[in-house]
Amino acid sequence: MDHSTRRKLLQTGLAAALLAAGGMPVAAGARRGGRLRIGLSGGPAPAHWDPRFGPGLFQMVSGAGLAFDTLTEIAPDGLLRGALATSWTPSEAGRVWTLDLDPEARFHSGHPFDAADAIASLDLHKAPGDAGYGIRSLIAEMRLRGPHRFEVVLHRANADFPYLLSDPALIMGPRHSAAEVFRSGAGTGPYRVASFDGASRLLVERVPGHPRTSQGNWFDTVEILVIPRAEDRARAFAEGRVDVVDRLPQPLSERLERAHRAQTIAIPATDALRFSPGVGCAAERADAVMAALHDGLDRQALTAGDPRLCLAAMPMAPAAPGGAMAPGGLTLSIDGDLGEQGARLVAQIGQQMAALGHPMRLAEPGQAVDLHVARLTTRPTHAWTLLSLFGGEDTAPTTGSETPAQRDYVPLLSEANLVVADWIGRPEPQAQPWSTGHARMGQRWWRA
Incomplete structure (x- = not known):
């Protein structure tokens, strides 16, 4: 098997099946189940998950890879892999890209996700000031080529375009009723919203039989609590009310490390x-x-x-x-x-x-x-x-x-930093920034 073929294989669910059949679990020692509890410094914007307003901290952790999905994503090993898109084929030296979509993808309502939804989601960012405007402005035209295929014509060739589609601002919604979906969190992601108070607490539960289960999604539920003050986040961790907190001053994180066997992950941001x-x-x-x-x-x-x-x-x-x-x-x-x-x-x-x-x-x-x-x-x-x-x-x-x-x-x-309880296992992202690596903790981390 040549390197390119093996690399493509490792980006598919087939790789998980082969590794499991060979006695090598995808995540050594990983156990499915349990609840991941996250204490975040930043809360939801008034529009909740509306991508035009940009992915703040809350939106990044709860959006792409959790309640919603992007077309592509950067895997923990640094390779580009498909999320809702299964392939992307260039032509005209990278000025035209043809994307094929997962025909099994469904919104949490049960409605299928298709190419018209993908085009409408990218078109949400056409106005200057929209979060994805800088990427959408690269696109000259988009054309339907079938229920699950569409073509993107760029103003000029760009070999990095599939990478840009991993931007967490470019979450996918339906072409109809998008406002309600982005308000309620009813996306295509591996977790669906169980309860959300709109301000300080979100609880999501894993979607049974989700087509991307082989790529992670270990927890039964993920709970996100918005805790603005660093001292309050540290106290919540010390009292066992959350398992992960972000952005603590060094004295607080060191105290938690000593007293609670926690680990601090430093993240350039x-x-x-x-x-x-x-x-x-x-x-x-x-x-x-x-x-x-x-x-x-x-x-x-x-x-x-x-x-x-x-x-x-x-x-x-x-x-x-x-x-x-x-x-x-x-x-x-x-x-x-x-x-x-x-x-x-x-x-x-x-x-x-x-x-x-x-x-x-x-x-x-x-x-x-x-x-x-x-x-x-x-x-x-x-x-x-x-x-x-x-x-x-x-x-x-x-x-x-x-x-x-x-x-x-x-x-x-x-x-930035994350303070993480010692019972949590995770892959080691390679040269990845916060938003493509650690922000997908609900999707990629597991019970060790």
Whole structure:
């Protein structure tokens, strides 16, 4: 058997059958069953799983590979493999791609998934600002070639296009009733929603007979609890209420390691801070606030002493003290956990804005908010992620030509982590970022 044939074999369910027949379990010591309980720092967006709004931390863990699926995915060994797509064939040197879909794929409602659904799902990202816009903008045309086959014509050849389709923003939904499906979580994934309160707790259960069972899906149920404060996540882990928590400061993670035989997984991550007008901020006021933010900040001063900050990618205009806004205070709201680096950056921005005559203070409950700061976890196709954030066609973002609406993201290089109970087994992802590897923990991890 040549290398290419073996590699293709190992990307199919047939490989699992052959390994099991030969006495080698796919995951040594793995046991099916039980519940995986995850405590996350980030919660669902108001739109829940609507992919146009982007996969935040909650959406990435509960979406692609759990309740929903993408067309392709990056396996733990780093190879591209099919999810809802079973094959992708290039022509015209990679400008045209023909994709075949799994004919057994079904939505949790029982309705079959087909090529028209795939095209409609990709077309959700046609507007600038949509999470998958940077990838969708590469596509010139899509054509149906059968119930489970469609053709994608790109503006120009791109050998990486099947890899881009693994982006967790590109989860698949139906061409009809998509809004309800993305609100309820009734996708095509190996787990279906059992209960969801829309804010802090999600419980999913494994779909019996799912066609991708051989690729993982070991747990009977997966529970996700949103716990914004790091101290509360650490306490929940110590008390045995969750088995996995994310983004703990080093002293907390080390304490859990010593006292509870936990393991910390360090994960290089690329985040972004998003600055946007707050709730209740009038349009004219919002424009003035964003103009003051973009025109008044000194980027060089903000990046001093922290080489991980990528503020050069935020195309703010040169400093012009005062901007378009009359001096006065700004009310601010923030996500529950911006991370250490994000919190430090916001504090520095607050100092600069105060020097310009715009001191920032946290808004009181019920008070109109001038500026909201949120942390987003970006996706593996990072160049296209930045493109979709800033807008544009099919090249990397450039400085100085974007509109103010496209200038409210600050990319950050940070380090995330997961603290994991010792009874959990997992594959060792090779050179994979958070969103393609560890975020699929509900699909890929098991009872050791």
